[in-house]
Each structure stands twice: as structure tokens, then as C-alpha cells.
Amino acid sequence: MFTASDLRKGLKIELDGEPYVVTEFQFCKPGKGQALYRCKLRNMLTGASMDKTFRSVDKIDKPDLEERELLFSYEDGDALVFLDADTYEQVSIPASLLGDKRYLLADDMACSVLFYRDRPIDISLPFSVEKRIAKTDPGVRGDTATNVTKPAWLDNGYELQVPLFINEGDVIKIDIRTGTYAERVRKA
Amino acid sequence: MLSTLSLLRLRHTVWTATRSFLQDRGYVEVQTPVRISPPALEDFIDAEPCGDRFLRTSPEFHMKRLLAEGLPRLYQIGPCFRRGEFGPRHLPEFTMLEWYAAGTDYRALLAEAQEYLAWTAGRALGGEPSISRDGRAVDLKAPWEVVRVEEAFREYAGEDLARALEAGRFEEILISKIEPELGWGCPCALIDYPVEFAGFARVRPGPPPRAERWELYIAGIEIANACTELTDAAEQRRRMERSAALRARNGAPIYGVDEAFLQALEKGLPPAAGIAVGLDRLVMVLGGVEQIRDAVPE
Numbered sequence: 001m002f003t004a005s006d007l008r009k010g011l012k013i014e015l016d017g018e019p020y021v022v023t024e025f026q027f028c029k030p031g032k033g034q035a036l037y038r039c040k041l042r043n044m045l046t047g048a049s050m051d052k053t054f055r056s057v058d059k060i061d062k063p064d065l066e067e068r069e070l071l072f073s074y075e076d077g078d079a080l081v082f083l084d085a086d087t088y089e090q091v092s093i094p095a096s097l098l099g100d101k102r103y104l105l106a107d108d109m110a111c112s113v114l115f116y117r118d119r120p121i122d123i124s125l126p127f128s129v130e131k132r133i134a135k136t137d138p139g140v141r142g143d144t145a146t147n148v149t150k151p152a153w154l155d156n157g158y159e160l161q162v163p164l165f166i167n168e169g170d171v172i173k174i175d176i177r178t179g180t181y182a183e184r185v186r187k188a
Numbered sequence: 189m190l191s192t193l194s195l196l197r198l199r200h201t202v203w204t205a206t207r208s209f210l211q212d213r214g215y216v217e218v219q220t221p222v223r224i225s226p227p228a229l230e231d232f233i234d235a236e237p238c239g240d241r242f243l244r245t246s247p248e249f250h251m252k253r254l255l256a257e258g259l260p261r262l263y264q265i266g267p268c269f270r271r272g273e274f275g276p277r278h279l280p281e282f283t284m285l286e287w288y289a290a291g292t293d294y295r296a297l298l299a300e301a302q303e304y305l306a307w308t309a310g311r312a313l314g315g316e317p318s319i320s321r322d323g324r325a326v327d328l329k330a331p332w333e334v335v336r337v338e339e340a341f342r343e344y345a346g347e348d349l350a351r352a353l354e355a356g357r358f359e360e361i362l363i364s365k366i367e368p369e370l371g372w373g374c375p376c377a378l379i380d381y382p383v384e385f386a387g388f389a390r391v392r393p394g395p396p397p398r399a400e401r402w403e404l405y406i407a408g409i410e411i412a413n414a415c416t417e418l419t420d421a422a423e424q425r426r427r428m429e430r431s432a433a434l435r436a437r438n439g440a441p442i443y444g445v446d447e448a449f450l451q452a453l454e455k456g457l458p459p460a461a462g463i464a465v466g467l468d469r470l471v472m473v474l475g476g477v478e479q480i481r482d483a484v485p486e
Contacts, residue, residue, distance in 0.1 A: 034359055
């Protein structure tokens, strides 16, 4: 159990059987009265935000959350299969949790998976990944303008914008947080 | 945002204006201990332990002991400490101004506090002391609006005070619906509190009974708390015991009963009124700074 005085930005709590994270927090107190903690909470399952005011005497449940470091192994239809390197346990996670970021996974990529009551609810990927360009139009020789881009595709079909000097077979670094081109790593 | 130098000058002006106002009216400046044992027993205020004692949450009990010793008018400016209070308007260490006067009551003190605010704001801001906050003006030398707690609940929240108390929603309604509306145009005193929020105020018999207490609001910000002091030792002891029981139920630290203070009451505290002003909050309002931590130089 938490008490209201434990509340702070980023604290994860449980309310009506669902996990929430505190995104905003303000201490208020009227003279002679009890303190109130006005919070904004984000539902960790649905992403919805809500306002909630706690009183200093309130007790707040701790959510049953566990964060595990898992290595990406392979795709199995709509599931992503990860490996726990300590126990060799295979863990299957719905690909929908990652959205388009599933295309930026790489073999043995170390991901942090958050479980709520043993159910995976969130995956954090590393900041960047190296990927080979499978398809793009040839660049125009001599065109060095840096803000001109063209579409390119990875072998899994993921599309992104790259500078004109990138060619098929080049390995580039992609910023996973934004899903965009970061830099060229190796020429083909 | 004020520069550190402007802030220091503003604080200096407020401090000197406060002292000259009170000295001119015959108040004696006192210093009472900062490390005390036990701290004043209040329902919802926690003290910071300091060795085998506590840092004071207010100088109230020691100052009333001096009142009982025969000092009829006294004041003190000094630091107070409240554990876990940190927010836009709260700091765990802050500066309190308190003054007490024998032979007076909360209504008379309200008149004197109006003069104090007009004088201090005039010294800090010049001839026509008014401030602007969130685009709205407050004339700090204007006569205060006086609103009873009961009226405020009806008018600003559309709530019945008795029902709000029953439902345990007093603080929530006060903070979310009432406080933001108080003290625009002119300062506002919220007056006559329900007995549950009497603190150490004398209670006027009902029906319904009301604590003779008011709080000053400027631009929605609580600045001061004042009351006719409770002088009845037996009633004071009952309140302390009730407060200790409530703290035990809430799982809050329990502090002992201040026997020296109760002895002073038994010996005889003259009828008196007292006021506590949060000087950092007053500086915050006068200096037009957003958060209390910007009113306190590091």
C-alpha cells in the first residue's frame, strides 16, 4: 500500500483494479484542514487520462507490475516471441502492443517488457537499431542538399524517408523513438 | 520572476514595514525556541523531528505562554517547519509572522490586519498599492470583503455546509471551488468556521456553533489565519485529546500534550486574539511571483 504522501510524478498505482501512472501532481492544503493531492493519472492499459484528488488519509494500492529484460527471438503470426536469457523461457507477446515499431525489432534485441498481473502491457525498445535498406530509388549524383529525402523500404516492408545519397543495400541507423532515419552506418 | 536582488529588497521592505507597524502599536518583538517538545498538536500538521525534539510548526503555544505571563501585545517573525508540505503554495520551511493582543477579539483584529496590509503593501509597492495576478487586479488598501464560510459554500459552490461536512468534502470543495474565487478586486476574509476546523479558536455557541476564526485571501491565495483565542484550559485539553485520537486513527505521528501550555491556560490567559501571516506568501503576492519557492531566496 502507498499513502497519499508517497504520490509523485511517475508513481505507478492501482485504482479499481487497473494500473495508472501519475503524470501530474500538486500538493494543496487549506488552513487547519487535511492535505489534498490533486493528480492527473494515465491508465496504463487504455492510455486514457483522468483527474483524481487524494486525501492525506487515503491508502492507495500498489499495482502488481513486473519489468523483465527479454531478447527478441522471432515473429509468429500476430505474436512476437521473446526469450528470457536467464531462464530460457519463451514469452509470447501480442504484436499489437508495439504497433509499427514491430518492424524495427532485430534478432536478440534486448527489450524491457512490463507485465501487469503477469500480462504484458508495455514494451520499451532500445533507442536505435541498424537496418539494411531493401529498396529505394537511386540517388542523384552530386545532389548534396541535406533536407531533400526520398522513400525507402526495409525488407519487412517498413517505409521511411532517407536522404538522397542512401542506396539499396546501405545499412542505416533508425531512431526507434521517432521511427525515422538517423545516420548512415555502412555503404553497400 | 524577480531577480534575487529585487526579491531581497522586497523582503527587506516587508520585514521593516511589519516591524514599524507593530512597534508603533505597542507590540513587543519576541523570540521563542525553534526546537520544541512537543510540537503544537494539530489534526493535519506534522512536525519535523530534530534530535530529541521537533522543529516548531508554529510559535503559537510559546507566544501564548508569554501572553499569560503578562505581555499584552507581542509579535514574532521567524522560521517554521512542516513535514511533507511542498507545493506551489507550500514549503516545508517558511517564515511566519504572528502577533497576539490581549483584550481584543477576531473582529477587532480583522480591522487591525486591514491596516497592516494597507501599510505594508503601501511601503512595498508605493502610494496606490494594487497588484495584478492572472490578469485581474486587487486593491490591497481597499476595505476587505468579509464572507462567512457558510455563505461561501452556498454562493461559490452551491453546496450546503452541513452536508459537505457530513460527506467529508469540506477541504475538497474549499480548495477546488471556493478559494480560487476569493480576494479579487479587494482582499477577502473568510470568517466563522465550523467547529471541526476551529484549531485553537474560541467557539461561539450555536446554533450552529462557529469558531471565531478568519482567513485572509488575496487573489485566491490564503495569506493569514486569525482567531479569538481559546482561553479555557479544560476545553483546550479536550481538543488536544480529540486531535491525538484522530491522528492515531489516521496513522499520523502522535505528539504529547503540551503541559506547560495547558498550565499557562489554567493560570489564566487573558481574553485575546492572534494572527499568523505567511510572510513568504505575502511576498509572493506583492512580488507577483507564481510559486512560493520563487519568493524565497535560496
